[in-house]
Ligand code: SRM
Ligand SMILES: Cc1cc2nc3c(=O)[nH]c(=O)nc-3n(C[C@H](O)[C@H](O)[C@H](O)COP(=O)(O)OP(=O)(O)OC[C@H]3O[C@@H](n4cnc5c(N)ncnc54)[C@H](O)[C@@H]3O)c2cc1C
């Protein structure tokens with residue numbers, strides 16, 4: 001793993017998300033009410049909605065375009081909907097948010 | 111010969127190390143103990159009772175002069191170590207050098223001071239040691255004002271102590287709820303309520319901008335413009351490990367002094383312990399893990415093998431009467447399940463987080479008696495599957511079969527209380543049912559059971575079912591969402607009746623079944639609260655749908671559309687030029703005239719929004735709220751000013767209404783039309799409010815629509831006066847704001863409550879109309895402002911851009 005510092009935890013609103021631009025497209029970095037962080041592709045498998053703009057509740061996000069709900073841990077669509085969003089390792093250390101760049105590169109190569 | 115052990119810092123961690131050493135290896139070490147504080151070891155965590163007056167300093171001393179003398183410790187109190195010379199194995203102080211064989215760094219941490227203007231003024235203190243505590247006690251004149259910055263454990267203990275000493279205390283906290291590291295929002299809300307009940311003012315989401323004062327502190331100014339008078343300011347925003355000596359000495363230091371499992375630093379002659387260390391990338395701020403470290407340090411010093419392994423810690427707040435407990439990990443996650451128990455009447459909240467068949471976290475407020483038991487289950491990783499159903503009730507309810515709820519209700523004695531709010535017992539409900547009250551509403555009307563907070567509704571229904579047997583038909587009210595059994599109407603009523611003023615307050619008092627709601631209830635609650643408490647409630651941006659959060663309409667490709675307001679559909683060449691310029695400058699792919707008489711700039715990138723808004727603001731334009739559940743457009747026709755048939759100035763009236771109503775939030779969108787004569791070119795008869803001008807004045811009709819359903823408006827009132835037309839329109843909208851269910855357009859709401867009732871409220875009862883108007887105006891003092899201007903501020907703009915750009919990084 002190779003962790004890259006992408007910013008401060010406080011730059012991400014609680015129950016919200018910010019984007020990280022990569023060569024592959026945008027990765028949405030979410031922060032929950034309990035200050036957990038998750039990183040997922042910012043593309044809804046339904047019709048490409050920007051998940052970063054969805055309402056975050058618990059460890060789930062609701063896509064802003066047509067209300068599909070995704071689990072932030074696994075990226076799995078919930079309920080009757082089917083689909084999965086790619087997730088990336090991310091962690092918080094000393095108030096900084098670290099994203100695993102190795103995974104990003106791999107997904108570029110793949 | 112005894113080894114020379116030098117210890118820097120006589121705090122809680124090193125104190126425990128010495129106790130172990132003298133017990134396990136008396137005489138093995140010749141100890142010199144330096145401490146910057148002019149005293150030896152005391153129980154730092156008991157400073158809070160000293161501050162509040164519940165204890166004295168003498169009572170919290172752990173090692174007194176006799177103890178040090180008996181152990182032969184050379185005490186160098188009040189002496190600050192300034193340097194460590196590792197090559198020569200000496201520590202340096204102002205008084206000279208002291209040689210060591212082994213060195214133990216135990217310097218604890220230093221309070222973090224936010225470097226805002228004024229932070230050095232006399233009267234600004236931190237909260238770490240006895241001197242700080244004494245400074246606070248000295249300042250605590252009854253009636254004097256204190257501001258505590260930081261609503262964590264330390265800040266709240268300081269606040270409670272100062273309040274007990276008669277000070278008027280305000281706590282400023284940056285986050286949305288108190289103690290956010292240890293508590294979830296629901297427990298944070300209960301804690302806030304308890305502290306407020308003791309007269310402590312709590313200001314959450316408050317960022318300190320400056321501390322004001324000439325020669326000493328006078329006030330604290332926040333970013334949002336609020337000021338609080340202050341004779342004393344306590345900064346309790348956090349701590350950072352005291353690592354300066356170690357850094358200067360060239361030891362390996364991360365955020366804290368890096369130590370191995372054996373508590374050795376990168377120099378094997380030097381150990382470190384306590385809050386100044388970092389072990390496996392983790393820092394420590396509570397004493398339990400420090401005591402574990404101390405045991406390892408004592409072993410390592412004696413040459414015995416030992417390894418420090420951090421364990422879970424639990425938190426309690428030492429404020430008498432505020433019972434809270436938190437342990438483990440209570441974040442939500444996949445495969446994790448919550449068990450939530452709320453007792454609104456007693457102010458109790460308990461939440462257990464379960465993963466697989468283990469308990470991984472617990473948060474409790476109000477009744478923490480079972481805290482230690484839960485903590486034990488977490489630490490031991492006990493398999494809880496067998497007791498899962500009754501786990502939340504604690505150890506007293508374990509063992510025995512899982513009860514069948516119906517059987518349990520049937521077994522209740524007649525005097526068992528069912529509805530806590532209204533004190534209604536089972537017998538009374540059974541009596542009512544046997545007397546013919548076979549619906550929930552009838553039982554409510556007769557007994558008052560379940561008519562207050564509503565959380566006993568399920569229980570009341572079970573009593574009814576037990577009494578009626580097969581005759582019982584469960585009522586089919588539509589709950590708001592899966593988080594509650596209550597309907598929108600119930601929730602609106604209870605928010606007002608119980609004076610609930612925040613989302614966590616609603617969730618606690620109305621017994622929400624999820625810890626934090628969902629995408630369906632949160633926007634509705636946010637609306638109800640801002641509509642009912644315009645001055646007290648602060649809009650929660652994260653509970654809003656994307657369009658309202660970003661003040662633009664999201665498009666299918668994730669770009670946005672921008673619609674500036676064109677009052678009454680009237681524009682000017684200058685405005686049109688500014689729109690054209692903005693379209694060019696930001697590469698807008700399409701400019702379209704909307705069905706609402708204004709211009710839409712479609713396909714704008716999110717990061718361009720603030721700059722584009724600033725340009726449009728510059729030209730005098732504001733947000734058109736084309737995205738809001740709020741006032742949209744007021745469509746007008748040219749009216750008497752130009753049209754040969756026009757009877758009144760319909761354009762002028764439309765603009766006047768739009769200027770009166772813009773910015774207000776409503777349950778669903780609200781559109782108006784004003785036509786200058788019955789030819790009705792502004793299509794006023796399919797709007798939420800439509801006004802048709804006639805020779806004798808204005809005919810106001812309401813509850814029209816032309817969307818998924820087409821509805822013609824219904825006549826509400828006629829008046830010769832333009833002023834009265836504005837007042838009636840506003841009162842109607844305010845009544846709709848106060849009464850309707852979220853996402854009901856006015857036509858749906860009017861169909862439910864009846865047009866006659868609406869007429870009585872806003873037309874016939876003039877005093878009520880005036881009161882509705884006044885409440886609308888009060889709310890508009892907060893909301894009649896341009897959201898674009900706020901977000902276009904330079905310091906806001908970075909929040910709209912990407913957080914980081916790794917596109918080059920990943921391509922390498
Ligand atoms: C831009 C515009 C179409 C146009 O190009 O003219 C428009 C665009 C949208 N309308 Fe509309 N409506 C527009 C005028 C209308 C009108 C005509 C009018 O206002 O005179 C109607 C019928 C009148 C009415 O509201 O009763 C109309 C009835 C709707 C409805 C159905 C509402 C209903 O209660 O049945 C929706 C869906 C909703 O709100 O839930 C809707 C929703 C939408 C949304 C916001 C869909 C969405 O949620 O994303 C569209 C946004 C498109 C975008 O990407 O920007 N739009 N929409 C018009 C903007 C007017 C403005 O200046 O603000
Ligand atoms: C008001 C308050 C309430 C608390 N409540 C709780 C609680 O309820 N539960 C809990 O678990 N924890 C609580 N804590 C935290 C707990 O007190 C600390 O975790 C613990 O005291 C840390 O121990 P330590 O030995 O690492 O540092 P400290 O106890 O801070 O001791 C470090 C000592 O080193 C001295 N020193 C620093 N630099 C030098 C130098 N260069 N030369 C000489 N001396 C130096 C300092 O003056 C200090 O006396 C509380 C803390 C405070 C302030």
Ligand code: SF4
Nearest residue numbers: 665666704705817818
């Ligand atoms: S009618 Fe309205 S909601 Fe439907 S496609 Fe057109 S703009 Fe969008």
Ligand code: FES
Nearest residue numbers: 044047049063066
């Ligand atoms: S694009 Fe996400 S739900 Fe349709």
